[in-house]
Amino acid sequence: MSPPTPKRRRIDDMALTKLSPSPETESSSTSDDTEISLAILLSLHPNLSLNAALEALLASKGNVEAASILIKSQSDSQTTSSLIMASTTSPHTLKRPSSTTHQTGLATFLHGPPRPAPKIRHPQKGETLHLYTPLSITAATPTTLIPTFLPSSLAITLLHELLTESTTFPPPRRFQLFDRAVVSPHTSCFFLRDSPTAENLESFFSYQARKLEARQFTPSMAEVTEIVEKLVNETLKPRKRWRANAALVNRYEGKEQSVGWHTDELTYLGPRAVIASVSLGCEREFRVRRAVAKQRRAEDNNGAEGVKGGESDRKSKKERDKGNPGEGQYSIHLQHNSLLIMHGGMQEAWKHCIPPARTLTPHLIAGDIRINITYRFYRPSLKPGTAPICNCNLPTTLRPKFPDSAASLLDGHADPQRYFWACAGAYVLNHDDEGDASGGDGGGGGDGSSGCGFFQYTEFDKDGELVTSTVAPRTSNPPDPNTSDTFTTPELNHDPERKLDQPDLPPKDGLTPDPYPRPHPLFRPPNTTSNDDDDGGSLGSSGTGSNALPPPLAPSHPGPEPELNQQVTDPLPPATPSHQEPAISSSMTRIQTRDAVMDALRRRRQQLHARRFRGSGSG
Numbered sequence: 001m002s003p004p005t006p007k008r009r010r011i012d013d014m015a016l017t018k019l020s021p022s023p024e025t026e027s028s029s030t031s032d033d034t035e036i037s038l039a040i041l042l043s044l045h046p047n048l049s050l051n052a053a054l055e056a057l058l059a060s061k062g063n064v065e066a067a068s069i070l071i072k073s074q075s076d077s078q079t080t081s082s083l084i085m086a087s088t089t090s091p092h093t094l095k096r097p098s099s100t101t102h103q104t105g106l107a108t109f110l111h112g113p114p115r116p117a118p119k120i121r122h123p124q125k126g127e128t129l130h131l132y133t134p135l136s137i138t139a140a141t142p143t144t145l146i147p148t149f150l151p152s153s154l155a156i157t158l159l160h161e162l163l164t165e166s167t168t169f170p171p172p173r174r175f176q177l178f179d180r181a182v183v184s185p186h187t188s189c190f191f192l193r194d195s196p197t198a199e200n201l202e203s204f205f206s207y208q209a210r211k212l213e214a215r216q217f218t219p220s221m222a223e224v225t226e227i228v229e230k231l232v233n234e235t236l237k238p239r240k241r242w243r244a245n246a247a248l249v250n251r252y253e254g255k256e257q258s259v260g261w262h263t264d265e266l267t268y269l270g271p272r273a274v275i276a277s278v279s280l281g282c283e284r285e286f287r288v289r290r291a292v293a294k295q296r297r298a299e300d301n302n303g304a305e306g307v308k309g310g311e312s313d314r315k316s317k318k319e320r321d322k323g324n325p326g327e328g329q330y331s332i333h334l335q336h337n338s339l340l341i342m343h344g345g346m347q348e349a350w351k352h353c354i355p356p357a358r359t360l361t362p363h364l365i366a367g368d369i370r371i372n373i374t375y376r377f378y379r380p381s382l383k384p385g386t387a388p389i390c391n392c393n394l395p396t397t398l399r400p401k402f403p404d405s406a407a408s409l410l411d412g413h414a415d416p417q418r419y420f421w422a423c424a425g426a427y428v429l430n431h432d433d434e435g436d437a438s439g440g441d442g443g444g445g446g447d448g449s450s451g452c453g454f455f456q457y458t459e460f461d462k463d464g465e466l467v468t469s470t471v472a473p474r475t476s477n478p479p480d481p482n483t484s485d486t487f488t489t490p491e492l493n494h495d496p497e498r499k500l501d502q503p504d505l506p507p508k509d510g511l512t513p514d515p516y517p518r519p520h521p522l523f524r525p526p527n528t529t530s531n532d533d534d535d536g537g538s539l540g541s542s543g544t545g546s547n548a549l550p551p552p553l554a555p556s557h558p559g560p561e562p563e564l565n566q567q568v569t570d571p572l573p574p575a576t577p578s579h580q581e582p583a584i585s586s587s588m589t590r591i592q593t594r595d596a597v598m599d600a601l602r603r604r605r606q607q608l609h610a611r612r613f614r615g616s617g618s619g
């Protein structure tokens with residue numbers, strides 16, 4: 001149950017008595033003083049949002065005159081050339097222009113008078129380019145930022161509501177990083193817009209082999225959802241109506257709490273998902289960078305070591321970099337009451353994270369807590385029960401194949417992107433590809449030693465709807481990996497390369513392929529030892545049912561591009577049921593928790609190991 005909604009207040013009668021400044025702000029002004037200062041500031045700058053006024057006041061240590069000069073100078077200096085400030089050392093300089101109106105809509109940025117796109121230089125590997133304005137953010141990344149998008153009073157009501165609600169979020173979940181247990185350093189919870197019905201009780205509950213606890217949108221969340229939907233639908237004009245029927249709410253408390261590099265899992269979102277992210281409370285950095293193929297990184301490194309500087313060398317690098325310029329990261333500062341829209345295609349080609357902060361400027365209400373809501377459209381056509389079941393007896397996850405060109409994936413470009421269903425077990429052990437374990441959340445770590453290696457390409461139409469004929473049928477009674485000797489890997493599901501030009505359609509005779517046919521002689525069982533080589537891929541397949549064990553897959557079966565195959569995906573609330581524990585339907589019994597999956601895999605490996613032992617005549 002949600003806590004009672006605080007009464008909404010209008011901005012002009014908003015009493016700041018409820019604000020509880022942190023000790024730092026308290027020392028320079030009392031809350032009464034703040035209230036008066038704010039009132040003066042707002043009357044001097046009638047178009048200024050409460051949030052912007054608060055920020056200016058904080059930055060000026062409570063001095064109204066200084067704050068007023070700051071606001072004036074910022075609105076004067078908001079020219080295209082001053083929009084971008086690159087810095088690797090001091091991201092919190094106060095040159096950032098504040099937003100100047102309430103409810104600056106998307107239309108202001110997208111339909112306003114045409115302005116020259118700012119020239120963005122691409123950050124180099126290891127560099128962070130801070131982007132402070134909507135224009136520069138839009139120009140450099142597949143996102144749109146609306147700095148102040150809700151009426152201030154609604155933003156504050158929502159913040160109050162979620163600050164309370166989030167105190168009952170399940171504790172940070174533990175996940176496995178190789179042989180270390182790591183605590184995901186923030187809390188989160190999954191929400192559904194509609195009250196859980198019989199149908200959606202079964203829906204959207206599994207996330208990388210974990211059952212999700214789902215709560216219903218709080219009253220203010222529901223109200224804000226309508227505004228978000230309107231903005232996305234009216235302004236972005238998606239091909240089909242976008243609905244925010246699900247959301248992940250994240251709570252970050254203090255500067256250490258974070259979420260590591262990841263992309264959001266597409267299993268229920270489908271291709272080119274639009275995600276709308278609302279930030280409340282303490283400002284934090286949101287970083288984005290292109291997902292770069294490991295292969296390309298290796299090429300760059302080789303190039304650095306080899307003979308360089310030749311004309312052809314320069315040319316091919318330039319050509320190759322066309323769609324993938326720069327490998328550095330962009331930092332977007334998400335202030336209270338901002339909306340960041342992640343556009344279609346971003347999850348396929350870019351990663352994002354909330355890094356730990358060096359310092360925080362406390363928010364007057366939330367202090368050092370940031371609340372984030374990522375609104376998502378879970379497609380009914382991808383509801384649970386749709387994804388194939390893998391040989392671990394789990395629903396698979398939908399993953400993108402690494403694109404040839406990151407730029408070509410954004411909406412409006414018709415690059416044929418490929419997607420595949422993959423065993424979720426492969427992503428149960430988490431790590432990011434670049435050691436971003438600090439906040440690495442969600443699955444994606446495929447360490448080559450877990451999971452059954454299930455792999456199956458799948459097709460979507462131009463609206464992102466699943467072409468169901470490309471999904472192998474689910475069996476009502478799939479083999480039990482713990483007991484069945486016919487626990488095998490479908491041959492067709494393990495050769496991504498041969499399927500590049502060939503969807504997994506049923507054979508012409510109308511018979512659908514047996515999802516659990518006899519094993520292919522080339523398949524190997526899962527490794528019996530942990531392998532932390534993240535290029536190992538998750539395609540190591542399951543057992544063969546035979547004593548004579550084949551060699552590992554040859555390199556001619558490279559599998560999907562390794563980088564995205566291993567990226568960390570969406571953060572997960574823990575399976576711990578602490579709130580509105582839903583009834584578990586019979587189909588839910590197939591959805592196992594992480595521990596159960598790991599147990600099953602371990603047992604399976606032991607079986608195979610024992611069998612191998614017998615097969616070699618040693619036991």
Ligand SMILES: O=C(O)CCC(=O)C(=O)O
Nearest residue numbers: 248250264354372374571
């Ligand atoms: O807190 C944020 O802004 C990002 C959260 C996020 O990446 C997610 O919910 O998937």
Ligand SMILES: [Fe+2]
Nearest residue numbers: 263264570571
């Ligand atoms: Fe995310």
